[in-house]
Each structure stands twice: as structure tokens, then as C-alpha cells.
Amino acid sequence: MGDFIGHICPGLFLIFYGxxxxxxxxxxxxxxxxxxxxxxxxxxxWARLWQxxxxxxxxxxxxxxxxxxxxxxxxxxxxxxxKGMPPRFMYPKExxxxxxxxxxxxxxxVEVVSKSVLRQxxxxxxxxxxxxxxxxxxxxxxxxxxxxxxVELQVxxxxxxxxFLLMLVLTAELWAPEMFHLWMMETFLFLIMGSxxxxxxxxxxxxxxxxxxxxxxxxDIMFVxxxxxWHVMINALCLLGxxxxxxxxxxxxxxxxxLMGSKEVLYHESSSGSFYKLLPEAKQQDKDEQALLLSKSSxxxxx
Numbered sequence: 001m002g003d004f005i006g007h008i009c010p011g012l013f014l015i016f017y018g019x020x021x022x023x024x025x026x027x028x029x030x031x032x033x034x035x036x037x038x039x040x041x042x043x044x045x046w047a048r049l050w051q052x053x054x055x056x057x058x059x060x061x062x063x064x065x066x067x068x069x070x071x072x073x074x075x076x077x078x079x080x081x082x083k084g085m086p087p088r089f090m091y092p093k094e095x096x097x098x099x100x101x102x103x104x105x106x107x108x109x110v111e112v113v114s115k116s117v118l119r120q121x122x123x124x125x126x127x128x129x130x131x132x133x134x135x136x137x138x139x140x141x142x143x144x145x146x147x148x149x150x151v152e153l154q155v156x157x158x159x160x161x162x163x164f165l166l167m168l169v170l171t172a173e174l175w176a177p178e179m180f181h182l183w184m185m186e187t188f189l190f191l192i193m194g195s196x197x198x199x200x201x202x203x204x205x206x207x208x209x210x211x212x213x214x215x216x217x218x219x220d221i222m223f224v225x226x227x228x229x230w231h232v233m234i235n236a237l238c239l240l241g242x243x244x245x246x247x248x249x250x251x252x253x254x255x256x257x258x259l260m261g262s263k264e265v266l267y268h269e270s271s272s273g274s275f276y277k278l279l280p281e282a283k284q285q286d287k288d289e290q291a292l293l294l295s296k297s298s299x300x301x302x303x
Contacts, residue, residue, distance in 0.1 A: 004205040006073070009065075009069070010062075010194075011198035013058075014194030016194075017058065022187045025183045026242055030246060030250055056107075056115065060108035060109060063101045063102065066097075066104075067098060070098055078095065093144065096143070099136070100136075100140060103136055110126060127177060130170055131170045141163060150214075151204070151214075151215055155203055166189040169182055170186065195235060199227060
């Protein structure tokens with residue numbers, strides 16, 4: 001992960017995961033549906049796809065590919081200890097990367113087991129594994145920047161800030177798993193993590209200008225923070241755009257909504273039509289009953 005591809009691939013995974021979650025959350029907000037148990041995925045053709053746990057398998061596949069790539073970057077293979085005397089630990093950053101990717105795979109396995117294997121889905125187990133992974137990720141990132149300085153330190157410090165905020169949001173979700181605001185913030189932070197990792201790859205390894213960033217130049221360090229703020233604004237607009245497009249699509253082009261709307265119109269029309277048809281009949285029946293009562297009372301008087 002200590003190269004350009006190592007930053008781009010995790011960033012793309014986080015962006016795709018954030019976009020997927022943004023679509024799911026937007027739909028749940030529009031229809032006031034459950035975030036954990038969507039009603040439209042419980043029946044019909046989407047039921048089997050929901051049981052596959054796409055997000056869980058995405059985590060497993062992505063984590064496995066990243067582990068393979070990390071191992072391929074080391075020529076002689078990853079070793080924990082050297083053969084010299086005294087032995088020394090080797091490849092500390094690479095082993096931290098492997099730990100991160102292993103946690104991603106475990107989180108995906110927990111989600112797949114919870115959704116596809118267990119008789120009853122265990123949401124607390126799913127969210128707990130994700131929170132645990134973020135806690136450990138934060139610890140690894142804090143020690144990851146011990147030997148960094150200048151631009152690299154600023155880039156990773158901003159990433160640590162995002163991970164810390166995500167840890168707080170996920171921790172709060174353990175007690176409020178159905179709160180829309182927390183899910184929106186989680187999605188927003190995942191998008192920032194993904195886009196900022198991609199930006200970090202270009203800053204540290206392939207600058208757009210063709211010249212490396214200078215650690216001694218304060219303007220370079222300040223522009224790192226400026227670029228991060230631009231990422232925050234762009235991802236916020238992206239999240240807002242996804243919600244707007246989802247709302248427009250579901251209200252204008254969703255066949256299920258049109259069918260539901262037509263059924264409601266037919267129901268109201270039929271009910272109102274039957275009401276107006278039954279009203280004269282009811283009035284006529286009341287007149288007949290009154291005439292019958294009058295005839296009975298007149299017969300009783302004659303008697």
C-alpha cells in the first residue's frame with residue numbers, strides 16, 4: 001500500500017462502497033423505509049440478491065485482492081523477523097497494511113454469515129465487527145505516521161481525522177442503528193476517505209505538476225488542507241446529487257410507484273363512485289321505511 005496503486009485501489013473500494021450505501025440510504029429516506037430491513041428487498045426478484053450480501057462479498061474480494069497485491073510488492077516475501085543477531089522486526093508498514101486488509105475480510109465474512117447463514121440476522125454483530133475494524137484502523141494509522149513529516153504527515157493526519165469521526169459515528173450506531181442522520185454521516189465519511197486516499201496517491205507518488213511536493217514549503221502543506229476541504233465540499237455535493245437523482249427517479253420513473261399511484265386513484269374513484277351510487281338508494285330505502293311505519297300506525301288507529 002506504500003505506493004500509488006496501493007492508495008488508489010483502497011480509495012476506489014471506499015468510493016464504490018460509499019456510492020452503494022448512498023443510494024440505499026437515499027431510497028430509505030425517500031420512502032421512510034427501514035435501513036436494515038428494506039421492504040422492497042424482502043419479496044420478489046430482489047430477495048435472493050439481498051440474501052447474497054453484496055457488500056459483504058465486496059469486502060471479502062477486495063480485501064483478498066489487496067493482500068495478494070501487498071505480498072507481490074515484497075520481492076522475498078513478507079517476513080516478521082530477520083535472521084540476523086539480534087533478530088529485528090521487518091516490514092512494519094506492510095504488516096500493518098495486511099492487518100487492515102485482514103480486518104476488512106473478517107468484516108465481510110461476518111456480514112455474509114449474518115445475512116445468509118444465520119436463521120435470524122444479527123445486526124449488532126455486523127455493526128460491532130465494523131466498529132472493531134475502524135478502531136484498529138485508527139490505532140494502526142496513528143503509529144503509521146510516526147516516521148512521517150511535512151506533506152506526508154499532513155495528508156495522513158487529515159485521513160486520521162476522518163477515521164476518528166467515522167469511529168464516533170459507527171459507535172453511536174450501535175445504540176441507534178436505524179437513525180438516518182448517522183447513516184448519512186457514515187456514508188459521507190466513507191466517500192471522503194475514498195476520494196482522499198486517491199488524492200493522497202497523486203500527492204505523494206504522482207504529482208500532477210510532475211514535480212514532488214516540498215516538505216519545507218509551508219504553502220504546499222497549506223494547500224494539502226485546502227484540497228481536503230475541496231474534497232469535503234465535492235463529496236457533500238455528490239451525496240446531495242445522489243439523493244436528488246434518486247428522488248426524481250423514484251417519483252417520476254419508478255414503475256412500482258406509478259402502479260401504486262394508479263391503484264390508489266382507482267381505489268378512490270371506485271369508492272367515491274360507489275358512495276354516490278349508494279346514496280340515492282339509501283335515501284329511497286329511508287322513504288320506504290317511513291311509508292311502512294305510517295301505514296302501520298294508521299292501521300293501528302283504525303283498529
